[in-house]
Amino acid sequence: MAKSPPLKKLPKSKNLVASVSTVSLPQREVHNGHRGAVLWFTGLSASGKSTIANELEAALFKRGCHVFVLDGDRVRHGLCSDLDFSEASRHENIRRVGEVAKLFAEAGTICIAAFISPYRADRDLVRTIMAGGKFLEVYVNAPLKVCEQRDPKGLYAKARKHEIRNFTGISAPYEAPLKPEIELRTDKLNVAEAVDKILSNLQKTCGVPWKKS
Amino acid sequence: MAKSPPLKKLPKSKNLVASVSTVSLPQREVHNGHRGAVLWFTGLSASGKSTIANELEAALFKRGCHVFVLDGDRVRHGLCSDLDFSEASRHENIRRVGEVAKLFAEAGTICIAAFISPYRADRDLVRTIMAGGKFLEVYVNAPLKVCEQRDPKGLYAKARKHEIRNFTGISAPYEAPLKPEIELRTDKLNVAEAVDKILSNLQKTCGVPWKKS
16 A cells, blocks of 8 residues: 655644544533533323423423433434334334433433323433433323313324324323422412422532522 | 313414424525535445544534434434344445435535445435435545544454454445445545635535634
């Protein structure tokens, strides 16, 4: 092989060896003014996950925090567009979202993942891949009868008529969290109260400023 | 079904309908002081992708930008841990990374994706899913003979001895970009010069401040 042209100015060792990320998570967190974390919202359809997630995102953004919501709308037609509704695909969907949420937390962001995520094992898998204290499980808890009465998309009605199969709470199980970091009884709290409850936790765990910046 | 307890304080319509994200991308970009984008680094093994990506990340971070590097180390054992080295898996790997990079750009971050990504169609697919001007292809271009002489991990030597199959540039094709937004001849530029060339582009395209903050 012919000798290649010399590398200009830079010593070979510096130029060639793949380096690790030069910006550490603590540096990012100091810059952002809060710690990164994953807030994992789980609960029945119509329990209020998306509504609270979006209001929380707005509240955190107003406080100057770096925050991003991952939900079905963000991944259904993109990252997880190859997945169907089989059981294996549902597990894989949560696994991938968990890995992406972890990347956002590594970037110093507060990542809010809002998915029914009915299986305890799937949620626990996401917990295990995260560094200690970076995973906060938020149980968005409304009784099934309340969710079914809300039914904003008419999904429960279809499930009762067997037009939708394997519908969580009706014809598929929902495994409630055993020790969620935060539980929100959305049949008793309104959205603002639910958001305040989470902010109070984030103030302690992530250094989020309580007052709006 | 029994009547559920009334929703406290909040009108039903507001509480129940899934809402879209309440923080827009322009709001995020104003807050960050620069636009979000995907910088897609492509090039042969040992062309300098990771080294430049990490130095660029440090330079952008010093300027107060929100930046994150996606590379093999970030996804191999996580998001893409289920993928092997078959051709189908390689395409799927790039597709998933592209979708994640897009999410970071939607969060207002400058996301640097550094992968050999040898197939033009795979890179073009990522370009098509991004909004106009948000995808910048960075061709990290060193002649094969230079990369092979560098060979920091001894991979080219193994590929020549047929110990590694389907090695890009040796026994598998590399399809060079036809119209990359940025081309870096890393046999002629050093790392600092390469970083400056990208920063100069980002100043125009993403509003990145030229001087360190």
